[in-house]
Amino acid sequence: MSTVTYLEAIRDGLHEEMERDESVFLIGEDVATYGGAFGVTTGLKDSFGEERILDTPISEVGFTGAAIGAAMMGMRPVVEFQFLDFIACAFNIITNYAATTRYRTGNGVPMVMRGPMGGGVRGGPFHSQNPESFFFNTPGLKIVAPATAYDAKGLLKSSIRDNDPVIFLEHKYLYRRMKDDLPSGEILVPIGEGLVRKKGGDLSIITFGSMVHRSLEAADALEKEGIHAEVIDLRSLLPFDEALILESIKKTGKALIVHEATLTGGVGAEFAARISEKAFEYLDGPVTRVASLDTPVPYSPPLEDMFMPSTQIITNAARKLAHY
Amino acid sequence: MAKASTSKKAPQKRSTTKKSQARPSDTLTAEQKLELFRWTLMTRKLEERLTNLYRQNKVVGGLYRSLGQEGETVAAAYALHKDDLVGPLIRNLGALLVRGYPARDIAMQYMARGGGPTQGKDLNVHFGDVHTHGVVPPISMLGDVVPVMVGIALAARMKGEKRVALTYIGDGGTSTGAFYEGMNLAAVWKLPVIVIAENNGYAYSTPTNRQMAVDSMVKKADGLGIFGITIDGNDILAVYDAVHEARERGLRDEGPSLIEVMTYRRKGHAEHDMQKYVPKGEIESWEKNDPIDRYIAELVKTGVATKEQLEAITQEVTTEIESEMEIALASPPPNPSITLESVYFDPPLAEDHLAPYRETS
Numbered sequence: 248m249s250t251v252t253y254l255e256a257i258r259d260g261l262h263e264e265m266e267r268d269e270s271v272f273l274i275g276e277d278v279a280t281y282g283g284a285f286g287v288t289t290g291l292k293d294s295f296g297e298e299r300i301l302d303t304p305i306s307e308v309g310f311t312g313a314a315i316g317a318a319m320m321g322m323r324p325v326v327e328f329q330f331l332d333f334i335a336c337a338f339n340i341i342t343n344y345a346a347t348t349r350y351r352t353g354n355g356v357p358m359v360m361r362g363p364m365g366g367g368v369r370g371g372p373f374h375s376q377n378p379e380s381f382f383f384n385t386p387g388l389k390i391v392a393p394a395t396a397y398d399a400k401g402l403l404k405s406s407i408r409d410n411d412p413v414i415f416l417e418h419k420y421l422y423r424r425m426k427d428d429l430p431s432g433e434i435l436v437p438i439g440e441g442l443v444r445k446k447g448g449d450l451s452i453i454t455f456g457s458m459v460h461r462s463l464e465a466a467d468a469l470e471k472e473g474i475h476a477e478v479i480d481l482r483s484l485l486p487f488d489e490a491l492i493l494e495s496i497k498k499t500g501k502a503l504i505v506h507e508a509t510l511t512g513g514v515g516a517e518f519a520a521r522i523s524e525k526a527f528e529y530l531d532g533p534v535t536r537v538a539s540l541d542t543p544v545p546y547s548p549p550l551e552d553m554f555m556p557s558t559q560i561i562t563n564a565a566r567k568l569a570h571y
Numbered sequence: 572m573a574k575a576s577t578s579k580k581a582p583q584k585r586s587t588t589k590k591s592q593a594r595p596s597d598t599l600t601a602e603q604k605l606e607l608f609r610w611t612l613m614t615r616k617l618e619e620r621l622t623n624l625y626r627q628n629k630v631v632g633g634l635y636r637s638l639g640q641e642g643e644t645v646a647a648a649y650a651l652h653k654d655d656l657v658g659p660l661i662r663n664l665g666a667l668l669v670r671g672y673p674a675r676d677i678a679m680q681y682m683a684r685g686g687g688p689t690q691g692k693d694l695n696v697h698f699g700d701v702h703t704h705g706v707v708p709p710i711s712m713l714g715d716v717v718p719v720m721v722g723i724a725l726a727a728r729m730k731g732e733k734r735v736a737l738t739y740i741g742d743g744g745t746s747t748g749a750f751y752e753g754m755n756l757a758a759v760w761k762l763p764v765i766v767i768a769e770n771n772g773y774a775y776s777t778p779t780n781r782q783m784a785v786d787s788m789v790k791k792a793d794g795l796g797i798f799g800i801t802i803d804g805n806d807i808l809a810v811y812d813a814v815h816e817a818r819e820r821g822l823r824d825e826g827p828s829l830i831e832v833m834t835y836r837r838k839g840h841a842e843h844d845m846q847k848y849v850p851k852g853e854i855e856s857w858e859k860n861d862p863i864d865r866y867i868a869e870l871v872k873t874g875v876a877t878k879e880q881l882e883a884i885t886q887e888v889t890t891e892i893e894s895e896m897e898i899a900l901a902s903p904p905p906n907p908s909i910t911l912e913s914v915y916f917d918p919p920l921a922e923d924h925l926a927p928y929r930e931t932s
Binding site: 324409410 | 688689692693697698699700701702707708710711712715717718719720721722723724725726727729730736748749752753755756759913914915916917
């Protein structure tokens with residue numbers, strides 16, 4: 248057992264997979280000598296050399312495309328975006344090339360595209376985004392979003408071993424705030440499997456990433472009022488654990504979906520639709536969503552705090568739904 | 572060939588090759604030179620046959636011709652070694668033939684048949700397998716194949732393999748960001764990437780001088796700090812020579828090469844395009860500069876073959892294409908049951924969640 252942060256868990260996962268499989272390599276801006284903007288890749292160059300930890304020019308299309316080509320040739324590239332806001336620069340080559348290649352030709356491109364996302368760190372409009380819904384409507388991609396150090400490591404290792412392109416969403420707010428005691432053996436978290444973080448019978452809070460922690464705080468607060476919320480951490484978004492969601496709704500009859508990305512067209516809309524289609528008879532209240540406001544991510548603390556779902560807002564929404 | 576006017580006339584004087592120096596193509600055997608002829612001719616004949624199928628409404632969607640520029644595509648692909656990789660685009664059908672894909676595959680692709688390499692999931696020349704044919708499948712978004720070829724070359728270097736990666740791009744495609752990003756990566760990492768920049772006059776309807784402000788794409792190579800050269804793209808052996816040399820440079824770790832081939836797209840962007848934007852006389856001037864006619868003249872003049880021998884090859888090619896088309900036409904359309912297959916390596920997940928609104932009875 249050793250206590251590691253979410254950030255260290257990702258680094259350890261990278262290290263272990265690179266040691267295990269020499270086709271794994273890392274490519275991105277300032278990842279080698281500098282160790283990445285947040286230090287996720289610190290020390291990897293010393294272990295694996297510049298041949299496997301590649302600093303690139305500022306060219307998201309260029310290095311993502313290169314990863315696609317290398318993956319075609321049997322390599323397993325891990326692409327780091329310095330901030331996941333910049334994954335939008337490579338949107339075309341990810342959605343049109345990486346996502347379609349297996350379907351069109353039978354040969355897939357196993358690659359991981361990872362980087363820090365999310366707000367709460369006063370990063371402003373271009374260093375705070377949650378880009379999952381940009382890619383959620385693209386068959387051929389997988390998307391995962393760990394909330395804990397354990398899942399960060401276990402999902403990263405599974406993503407690297409997966410045979411298809413995986414977008415790995417690291418929440419930068421969690422990098423050094425989340426710690427877990429990790430066992431020394433192999434940790435693998437299967438893609439597509441959610442987890443019940445807290446059991447409860449009055450309503451289901453369906454969430455992922457940083458909002459798992461705020462939802463758990465909300466659930467703890469509500470418990471004092473006698474409201475028992477079940478908190479589901481989806482962990483994977485594409486594919487997502489539909490069975491786990493439906494099982495919980497059939498028990499509680501109430502669904503509150505929480506995510507940090509903005510509301511309209513967010514992935515929560517898909518969860519809500521599935522619940523309505525497949526658990527309609529079990530519902531005892533409106534399927535409800537809590538998400539960020541429909542604006543760009545604002546910079547100044549009072550604005551960003553207004554923008555993002557707070558524990559209080561989640562608590563209020565859950566209480567209202569429980570009493571519906 | 573600076574293009575101050577919008578008209579792109581064929582060069583009056585063809586570029587002369589350096590007679591005194593030994594050229595890589597000097598070492599080609601007569602058999603190899605005839606093989607080059609055969610692939611170039613097959614490209615043209617196959618595209619003509621596909622045009623017939625298009626007019627018979629057997630082609631699903633558009634048909635794209637490379638009339639007038641078949642030579643550069645074939646010669647560039649032919650100059651590669653078996654282990655090298657090539658990423659052909661829409662006007663590089665000939666490269667697929669050189670790489671061993673039979674004409675039937677291309678015809679089945681154009682007719683959306685189940686027997687085609689993508690089983691009807693993607694169209695025309697959008698196919699390829701790096702493992703079996705060394706061919707990288709393109710997508711429609713121009714420029715993207717360039718960084719992908721960079722990754723191909725990078726992977727080969729990581730594995731210690733001596734292989735080069737070649738792709739083609741039109742004058743229009745070199746305006747994209749993906750082109751620059753990919754070329755710059757290859758330049759910085761000195762990877763053996765070869766890009767055939769086809770200056771063929773038009774990107775759809777837009778003339779080259781509306782596509783870029785430089786008068787030669789070699790200046791783009793200069794800006795990237797890489798080797799660049801402009802050659803006569805309708806001189807098949809000149810293209811062979813340039814690619815051969817670029818390949819050698821690449822394998823000496825001297826980095827990528829940009830080879831601008833001056834050629835001309837004698838047909839529209841696709842078969843429906845009536846080319847109303849082309850100035851009068853321009854196409855006719857390039858008909859006199861046809862790569863196949865020129866190559867025939869060269870083969871006869873240098874004693875590689877007689878006109879009768881070349882005519883016999885033409886007959887063979889025509890016969891082969893006919894039997895290939897018979898096979899392609901006999902291929903049924905794909906079974907709809909494959910629609911959900913191969914989105915992921917894992918078994919389809921979609922079927923169950925799609926069920927509620929897909930019930931047909």
